[in-house]
Amino acid sequence: MGVIRKTRSVTLLLNEFEKRSSAIAVIDLIACLSSKMNKTTIYRVLDKLEEDKILHSFLGKNGNKWYAKCHGCSVSGHQDAHPHFQCSDCGKVDCLPTNILIPEIPNRKVDVSQVLLQGKCNECFV
Numbered sequence: 001m002g003v004i005r006k007t008r009s010v011t012l013l014l015n016e017f018e019k020r021s022s023a024i025a026v027i028d029l030i031a032c033l034s035s036k037m038n039k040t041t042i043y044r045v046l047d048k049l050e051e052d053k054i055l056h057s058f059l060g061k062n063g064n065k066w067y068a069k070c071h072g073c074s075v076s077g078h079q080d081a082h083p084h085f086q087c088s089d090c091g092k093v094d095c096l097p098t099n100i101l102i103p104e105i106p107n108r109k110v111d112v113s114q115v116l117l118q119g120k121c122n123e124c125f126v
Contacts, residue, residue: 009037009045017055023068023084023093025060058114060086060093068095084114087121094121 012033016024026046030039046067049055055067066084083100086093102113119125 007045009041010049012036013042013045013049014054017067017069021094023058023060023066023095025093026065026067029067058084058116060084060116061088061118066093068093082115083117085117085119085121087124088118089120089124092121092123 016029030042033042050057053070056070057065057067060066082098083096084093085096100115102110
């Protein structure tokens with residue numbers, strides 16, 4: 001844990017998130033960056049960025065892993081328990097600006113919660 005070093009690989013990955021406002025599928029990152037770094041490096045850097053609360057991940061439809069920038073998170077924990085929306089037509093995934101209250105469950109400790117809503121985005125909904 002701690003502050004991640006700004007290596008070339010880290011900079012390339014973070015630049016992809018700066019270019020886009022929506023979440024990015026790991027398979028798209030691999031396709032986009034395969035000429036600049038290998039798949040193992042991409043996964044290693046993504047894991048480190050998630051560990052340092054710079055990115056968060058979630059599963060989209062078909063079980064594909066997606067990453068998005070964190071907002072308000074710190075090394076001590078993720079603060080953004082929010083749903084994600086995936087368009088069933090174009091496949092775009094967005095973080096929804098709504099927090100979800102995870103209820104207290106007797107005799108249980110929730111570490112991770114994922115909510116994925118699917119439908120048509122504003123560009124595909126006509």
